[in-house]
Amino acid sequence: MRLGGWVLSLGLAGLGALSGAAATALAVEWAGRSDWAGPNPWQTSLLAGARAADPFTRAVIARSSLLALNRQETIYFARKTDDAGQPLDAKCTYLLSGKGLPARWWSYTLYDEAHFLARNRDNAPSIDASRVAGKGAEGFVARISNVPGPEPFWISSRHSGRFELVARLYNPTAQAQADPRQVELASITKLACQDGKPAP
Amino acid sequence: MKTLRALSVLVISAALGGTAFLQALPVIVMDRAMAAITKSAGGPNRWHHPPRADPMTPSIVRPSPDLAYSVCAYDLRGGPVHIHVGPGAQYWSLALYADNTDNFRTFNDRDHAAGLDIDLVAKGDARASSLPNAIISPSKKGLALVRRLAPSQADFRLADGARQADICGALGLIGL
Numbered sequence: 001m002r003l004g005g006w007v008l009s010l011g012l013a014g015l016g017a018l019s020g021a022a023a024t025a026l027a028v029e030w031a032g033r034s035d036w037a038g039p040n041p042w043q044t045s046l047l048a049g050a051r052a053a054d055p056f057t058r059a060v061i062a063r064s065s066l067l068a069l070n071r072q073e074t075i076y077f078a079r080k081t082d083d084a085g086q087p088l089d090a091k092c093t094y095l096l097s098g099k100g101l102p103a104r105w106w107s108y109t110l111y112d113e114a115h116f117l118a119r120n121r122d123n124a125p126s127i128d129a130s131r132v133a134g135k136g137a138e139g140f141v142a143r144i145s146n147v148p149g150p151e152p153f154w155i156s157s158r159h160s161g162r163f164e165l166v167a168r169l170y171n172p173t174a175q176a177q178a179d180p181r182q183v184e185l186a187s188i189t190k191l192a193c194q195d196g197k198p199a200p
Numbered sequence: 201m202k203t204l205r206a207l208s209v210l211v212i213s214a215a216l217g218g219t220a221f222l223q224a225l226p227v228i229v230m231d232r233a234m235a236a237i238t239k240s241a242g243g244p245n246r247w248h249h250p251p252r253a254d255p256m257t258p259s260i261v262r263p264s265p266d267l268a269y270s271v272c273a274y275d276l277r278g279g280p281v282h283i284h285v286g287p288g289a290q291y292w293s294l295a296l297y298a299d300n301t302d303n304f305r306t307f308n309d310r311d312h313a314a315g316l317d318i319d320l321v322a323k324g325d326a327r328a329s330s331l332p333n334a335i336i337s338p339s340k341k342g343l344a345l346v347r348r349l350a351p352s353q354a355d356f357r358l359a360d361g362a363r364q365a366d367i368c369g370a371l372g373l374i375g376l
Contacts, residue, residue, distance in 0.1 A: 009209050016213030017220070024218035055222040062226040062301045066233070067345060069295055073306050104310075105291055105349060107266050115262050117255035125255065125265045128351050166262060170291055170349075171310065 027056075041085070042077040042167065042185045075103075075180050077167040082188045088164065090118075090157040092193040093145040096127075096165075098186025099138055102176045103169035105129045108186065110144065110155050111164050118160035127153045144188070226301045234273040234299070234341060244275040244341075247368045252356050268359035270346040272368035276322040277340050280331060284367035287315045289358060290349040296320070299339040319371055320344075331371075344368060 047061055048068035061068075068076065081087055082094060096108065107128035112118045117125050131153065132140050142153035144165075157163055167185055169176060176183050241248035247270050253263040263269075274281045285294050285307075293308040294316060307316050318335045321328040328334040348363060350356040 008206070012206055012209045013213040016210040017217030019210075020214030020217030020219075021221040023214070024221045055219075055226075058301055059222045059225045062229040066229060066301060067295070067297060067343070068303075069293065069347075070303055070306060073293055073295070073308065107264065107351075109262075109264060109266075111262055117253060117263065117265060119255050121256070125253075126351075128266050130349075130351050168264065170293075171308070 024059075041079045041081050041083075042183075043079060044075060044077045044180045046180075048076055071172070071177050071180065073171065075169045075172050075176060075183070077169075077180070077183070077185055078164055079185075079188070080162070080164045082190045084190065086190065087162050088144075088157075088188070089162055089193070090146065090160045093143065093149070093191040094157075095151070095189045095191060096142040096144055096153075096155065096186050097189065098140060099184070100129065100132070101167070101169050101185070102173040102183060103129075104171035106167065106169045108142075108155065109166050109168070110157060110160060111166060112160040113162050115164070118156065118158060118163065120156055120158040120160075122156035122158055124148075124154050124156040127155060227299065230297070230299050230301055230343070234343060237271050237273040237343065241272065244273050245281050245369050247272050247346075247363070247366055249360065249363055252350070252353070264347075266349065266351040268348040268350040268356055268363060270348075270363050270366060272344040273341070274320055274337070274344055274368065275341050276320060276325070276337060278370055280322075280325065280327055280334070280371040281320045282367060282369055282371045283316075283318050283320060283344055284365075285312075285316045285346055286362050286365045287313060288348050288362050290355065292346060292348040292359075295345045295347075296335070296337070297343040297345065298337060299341045302338065304338055305335055 045065050045068070047057060048065035088094070100106070105128065107126050109126035110118055127142050140153060141151050142155055143149040143151040144155045144157050146156065146158040148154040165188070169183070237248055238244050249270050252268070253265045272283070283294070285292065288309060291309055293306060295303055296305045298304050318333045319331040320337050321331060321334045322340045323336050323338050328336060346363065346366065348359040350359040
């Protein structure tokens with residue numbers, strides 16, 4: 001092969017390697033999202049905390065659920081929409097209605113669009129089993145809004161934009177571990193929305 | 201013929217590129233995490249006890265505001281590392297992660313109400329047989345992560361007090 005042929009082959013090899021890496025990165029990103037499964041609209045990662053069996057699974061875990069615990073220890077659920085399928089938005093007020101979850105301890109936590117805690121000083125980023133205990137473990141109602149309301153529990157959405165809610169079940173029951181999609185999680189009902197800016 | 205050869209080069213190099221990406225991504229992600237934790241702790245084989253999650257100074261995504269975290273980037277190249285997690289009033293767990301992200305062991309208070317002592321030993325290290333609480337790490341580097349339940353400020357103060365007595369250190373140096 002002449003010099004020109006070698007240069008062409010090297011160029012093709014470089015192009016191929018870059019294309020292969022890029023295509024794999026896209027596949028990992030897509031798998032990281034599609035790994036999340038029902039109960040709709042709550043989604044749980046079936047791979048989080050898993051001891052990966054192959055390089056692809058391991059890459060998906062590194063991208064989407066690094067340092068998560070395995071399902072025997074903790075099950076994580078997330079949702080970004082209300083019961084009507086509309087994106088959760090800090091401009092709106094919601095009611096979170098649920099009951100105690102099948103685990104030793106559980107919580108619901110609000111995160112902003114970038115998956116960080118909402119930047120406010122309201123000291124109300126979550127509710128958990130210990131707060132709810134004795135005050136409606138069989139059935140509780142919490143307000144998700146910029147300001148507290150008449151409900152016994154409040155999660156502040158101030159400065160969270162389009163937010164998400166994450167449920168954690170620590171030491172879930174064997175039944176929940178066997179099929180996380182059967183776990184009965186809280187509903188989120190929209191009460192009202194403000195036109196314009198979020199409440200101060 | 202030239203076209204066939206060019207196609208072969210493209211396909212083979214794409215497969216190699218994809219494989220290299222899959223191998224590299226977990227290692228790069230964990231390397232970054234371990235480097236950051238080592239820096240925060242002041243070195244490897246030392247606990248870093250972050251303060252309670254503060255929404256105004258975010259550092260990690262999706263932190264639980266109801267947990268007190270402790271993390272140690274362990275390095276077994278100098279020999280086994282001893283880990284002690286003391287008892288707590290509420291739920292706690294110790295999760296061990298290899299340098300490729302695998303969560304290879306997890307312990308919690310339900311099975312270790314009085315606390316836990318283990319000696320992390322690298323795979324292939326003969327000293328494992330002489331250590332009764334040896335846990336084999338598939339890699340020489342990795343992360344140990346403790347989660348202690350602390351939903352309130354008062355709970356966090358208790359958990360913070362308890363975690364100060366936790367140990368992550370080279371086995372030969374413990375007690376010196």
